[in-house]
Amino acid sequence: MEERRYRSASGGPIALRARQHSASCRELAVRCPRLQLRSLSAVTSAVWLAAYGLFVLSQNSMVLSAAIFITLIGLIIYLHFVKIDQESLLVIGSLGIQVTSSYASGKESTTFIEMSRVKDVVINEAIHMQKVIYYLCILLQDPGDPQGVSEVVPLFQSSKPRLDCLIEVYKSCQEILEQRKTTPPSNGIK
Amino acid sequence: MSAGVPEGCAHSVCMVSDFFYPNMGGVESHVYQLSQCLIERGHKVLVVTHAYGQRKGVRYLTNGLKVYYLPLKVMYNQSTATTLFHSLPLLRYIFVRERVTIVHAHSSFSAMAHDALFHAKTMGLRTVFTDHSLFGFADVSSVLTNKLLTVSLCDTNHIICVSYTSKENTVLRAALDPRIVSVIPNAVDPTDFTPDMSKRDDATITIVVVSRLVYRKGIDLLSGIIPELCQKYPELHFLVGGEGPKRIILEEVRERYQLHDRVRLLGALEHQDVRNVLVQGHIFLNTSLTEAFCMAIVEAASCGLQVVSTRVGGIPEVLPEDLIILCEPSVKSLCDGLEKAIAQLRAGTLPSPETVHNKVKTFYTWRNIAERTEKVYDRVADEVVLPMDERLNRLMSHCGPVTGYIFALFAVLNFLFLAFLRWMTPDSVIDVAIDATGPKSAWTKQYFLGKKRKR
Numbered sequence: 001m002e003e004r005r006y007r008s009a010s011g012g013p014i015a016l017r018a019r020q021h022s023a024s025c026r027e028l029a030v031r032c033p034r035l036q037l038r039s040l041s042a043v044t045s046a047v048w049l050a051a052y053g054l055f056v057l058s059q060n061s062m063v064l065s066a067a068i069f070i071t072l073i074g075l076i077i078y079l080h081f082v083k084i085d086q087e088s089l090l091v092i093g094s095l096g097i098q099v100t101s102s103y104a105s106g107k108e109s110t111t112f113i114e115m116s117r118v119k120d121v122v123i124n125e126a127i128h129m130q131k132v133i134y135y136l137c138i139l140l141q142d143p144g145d146p147q148g149v150s151e152v153v154p155l156f157q158s159s160k161p162r163l164d165c166l167i168e169v170y171k172s173c174q175e176i177l178e179q180r181k182t183t184p185p186s187n188g189i190k
Numbered sequence: 191m192s193a194g195v196p197e198g199c200a201h202s203v204c205m206v207s208d209f210f211y212p213n214m215g216g217v218e219s220h221v222y223q224l225s226q227c228l229i230e231r232g233h234k235v236l237v238v239t240h241a242y243g244q245r246k247g248v249r250y251l252t253n254g255l256k257v258y259y260l261p262l263k264v265m266y267n268q269s270t271a272t273t274l275f276h277s278l279p280l281l282r283y284i285f286v287r288e289r290v291t292i293v294h295a296h297s298s299f300s301a302m303a304h305d306a307l308f309h310a311k312t313m314g315l316r317t318v319f320t321d322h323s324l325f326g327f328a329d330v331s332s333v334l335t336n337k338l339l340t341v342s343l344c345d346t347n348h349i350i351c352v353s354y355t356s357k358e359n360t361v362l363r364a365a366l367d368p369r370i371v372s373v374i375p376n377a378v379d380p381t382d383f384t385p386d387m388s389k390r391d392d393a394t395i396t397i398v399v400v401s402r403l404v405y406r407k408g409i410d411l412l413s414g415i416i417p418e419l420c421q422k423y424p425e426l427h428f429l430v431g432g433e434g435p436k437r438i439i440l441e442e443v444r445e446r447y448q449l450h451d452r453v454r455l456l457g458a459l460e461h462q463d464v465r466n467v468l469v470q471g472h473i474f475l476n477t478s479l480t481e482a483f484c485m486a487i488v489e490a491a492s493c494g495l496q497v498v499s500t501r502v503g504g505i506p507e508v509l510p511e512d513l514i515i516l517c518e519p520s521v522k523s524l525c526d527g528l529e530k531a532i533a534q535l536r537a538g539t540l541p542s543p544e545t546v547h548n549k550v551k552t553f554y555t556w557r558n559i560a561e562r563t564e565k566v567y568d569r570v571a572d573e574v575v576l577p578m579d580e581r582l583n584r585l586m587s588h589c590g591p592v593t594g595y596i597f598a599l600f601a602v603l604n605f606l607f608l609a610f611l612r613w614m615t616p617d618s619v620i621d622v623a624i625d626a627t628g629p630k631s632a633w634t635k636q637y638f639l640g641k642k643r644k645r
Contacts, residue, residue: 011619125248125623127261130279132248132287134621163621 006165008032009133014159016168024093024179028169030159031086035079035104047071079105084158089169093176097121097138099155111153115180117141119149121173123166134163136170200629201567202234202289206281206306207296208269210239210257214461217297217322220376222251227560229253233567234628236288238281240270240302254626254633258284262302272301274308274600279611281309287623292567294318298335304342311345311581312604316570319343320350321360337589339364341597344588345581347570350563352376353483353504365588374562378488380551385494385543386469395532396427398471398495400464400486401478403434408477408500413439414521415477417447419528426452426532431467433458468493473531479519481505487514492550494543496535498527509553513546578605 003017012033019027051067083104090098096114103109119139126135136155142148161169205225209217225235236256241247246259260280265271285293293310295303298321310317319342343349343364349371351357361368390396397419401407412430419426430440430453437455444453459467468474474490476499483504487497491513499505500519508514517527534540576584582601586594626633 007619009619009621011615127247127258127280130283131615132258132280132283132623162619 004165004168007162009131009160009162014161014165016161016165018168018172024176025091026172026176027088027090028172029086029088030156030161030165030169032084032159034085035083040075044071076105079103080107087156087159089155089173091173091176093179099153101158113138113140113153118177121170121177123163123170124152128160133160134166135160136166199568200233201564201571202291202628203228203236203294203567204285204288204290204292204306205235205237205294205296206239206300206303207237208240208300208302209297210237211251212242212245213268216376217300219379220320220322221296222255223377223379223556224560224563225255226253227556228564229255229627230557231560231564232629233564234288234625234631236284236290236627238284238302238306240264240268250626254631256288256626265301267299269300270302270305272305274305275604275607277302277305278309278312278604278607281306282313282608282611283615283620285310285313285315286617286620289622290315292316292318292570294320296320297322298339299323304338307342307346308601308604309608311575312601312608314575316573316575317346318348318350318566318570319346320352321356322352323356336363337593341585341589341593345576345584346370347573347575348372348566350374350566354507355481355483355503372562372566374559374566375483375554376485377554377556377559378485378492380492380547380555383465383468383489383492383547385547387543389466389469390472391470394425394427395423395473395535396429396471397473397475397528398429398431398468398490399475399477400431400459400467400490401476402432403430403436403440405436406479407434407436408479408519409434409436409439411477411500411519411521411524412475413443415475415524415528416440416443416449416453418521418525420447420449420452422529423532428453429456429467429471430454431456431459431464464489465493468495471495472535473498473528475524475528476500476505477519477524478502478505484508488550488554492547494546496531496540498524498531500524509550512541513550 003015006014006016008014015031017029017031021027047067047070051063055061055063080103084101085104086102088100090100094115096112097118098110098112100108100110117140119141121136121138123134123136125132138153138155139149140151140153142150205221207217207221210221211218221237225237228235230253236258238258238260240262241259246261249257249259251257260277262270262277284290293306293315295307295317297303303319307317307319340363343366347370349360349366351360351371351373352375354373357368357371357373360366361371399412403409416428440453440455444450456467468490472495474487474495474497476484476487476497478484478500479502481503484499487499487505487508491497491509497509497514499514499516501516502519506516515527515531517523582598585598585601588594589597624632
């Protein structure tokens with residue numbers, strides 16, 4: 001297992017962790033920095049100060065309690081649905097690709113794509129929020145047309161690693177996908 | 191010719207225009223063909239335009255021509271809205287990641303082209319502008335566009351016009367120094383205009399006219415020529431393609447002299463139908479009273495027709511004397527010219543369409559245009575970009591007291607905005623794009639087949 005440091009498209013630090021389970025099974029995880037106490041306290045104090053200002057003006061104590069609830073609910077929603085700590089990619093040559101994102105609250109969401117549906121893994125470019133960035137995506141095979149692509153699944157959507165990191169991931173994915181092509185399929189899994 | 195340029199001299203050119211495929215037109219094909227020929231010569235070229243419907247994001251065309259379809263709002267006539275600022279973040283990102291050295295904007299109707307020039311100058315990149323159109327000076331809208339053009343072009347490194355008339359027009363409109371304006375004509379794709387003898391009816395002689403039916407194109411002369419020649423030559427037929435306010439005159443002539451079977455008015459023609467009309471004729475007649483650079487006679491000659499034209503504007507420069515019969519813009523002179531052409535046709539002394547085509551196809555080729563554009567790039571690359579203070583001085587001294595100061599203020603604001611963007615996302619954070627064209631090109635056919643891009 002090794003860990004390497006990279007940067008994300010917005011300039012923040014991220015870490016790529018590659019774990020080799022076996023020759024045809026590899027796990028790649030991109031880890032974002034955890035929620036900083038500094039930013040948490042900054043946001044909280046900003047909301048509370050604003051609420052206190054309103055309270056002074058309106059003399060209504062509802063404002064203060066509303067501010068507390070807003071902060072708490074906002075924090076829960078942020079940790080549970082927005083903030084992603086780690087995005088990982090588990091590539092098993094004979095089985096498929098598992099994409100997992102772990103939220104800061106500990107919630108995990110997982111999707112699994114069978115190897116027979118994976119056409120290729122490529123790096124593509126997209127215009128995103130006044131930026132043009134590179135991203136890694138899985139192309140899914142169109143069942144009707146062997147040459148066609150039915151869907152594109154973008155990877156590492158929250159961490160948005162830069163090109164050097166993507167190339168690293170791309171190479172290790174391709175190594176395993178190459179094995180799939182050279183070794184004949186067995187056990188009914190194409 | 192395809193050997194290309196030495197490594198050090200290759201430019202990284204960014205073509206910016208609101209008009210690009212899938213939209214169809216003259217500017218679009220100019221940008222595309224020029225880009226293809228520059229790629230062939232070893233330069234790195236990319237095109238930036240706005241999104242057309244579902245066609246947005248980054249696309250690749252033939253030979254790795256990279257096209258950015260930016261999600262900007264279209265305001266009027268496929269031209270984007272301009273605020274001078276909102277396109278800066280994206281354009282700056284593209285200029286930085288593609289390591290652009292020259293920004294080449296096209297068409298004065300394109301707001302995005304002007305925006306890009308403005309941003310490129312703020313970023314200290316070299317700028318080239320190609321003007322594709324002629325303007326008037328009288329009405330309010332042209333006064334306003336002329337003012338805008340003055341502002342936009344006063345600190346642009348080099349301007350390219352498609353003809354000498356267009357150059358004069360632009361120099362006057364934008365109050366420019368003529369030394370920084372070059373003339374590079376448009377080219378014809380000779381494979382689109384090939385002769386086809388089988389479409390001709392050799393029992394008759396057909397004279398083809400393809401132009402808009404407006405005063406400028408000398409349709410009044412045409413209405414004098416038609417009855418005179420039709421009386422003299424019973425086997426003569428006229429084929430007129432085009433639409434316009436002067437159509438009524440031709441219909442009148444046809445009515446008065448009972449020439450319904452011999453004068454056919456086809457109405458407006460699509461560009462792809464022009465060739466099919468041209469090959470039906472033997473002689474092409476152009477009666478323009480003023481003309482910047484007559485594309486129509488080149489297309490006709492490329493189809494192997496004998497060209498008879500008026501001697502006005504830039505027309506005498508367009509074709510060599512053995513391919514064209516030049517006349518004064520009067521009915522008598524044009525009739526003489528046509529009679530001469532008919533006599534030659536009957537005597538069989540005209541060169542065959544194939545030989546004419548083979549000759550004409552060497553005159554206006556995109557490769558030649560690309561070579562000349564490259565010279566402009568070489569020249570621009572040696573020039574210095576005006577630093578901010580000189581640019582402000584230039585704006586204030588060239589563009590009048592009010593406009594000058596307003597745009598100088600905009601330039602300062604743009605500079606501050608750029609400084610803010612540089613602080614938000616420093617250049618070092620922006621990934622350098624992998625070159626699809628140019629000296630470090632990663633483009634191969636297999637690569638493309640393996641990586642089918644789809645979104």
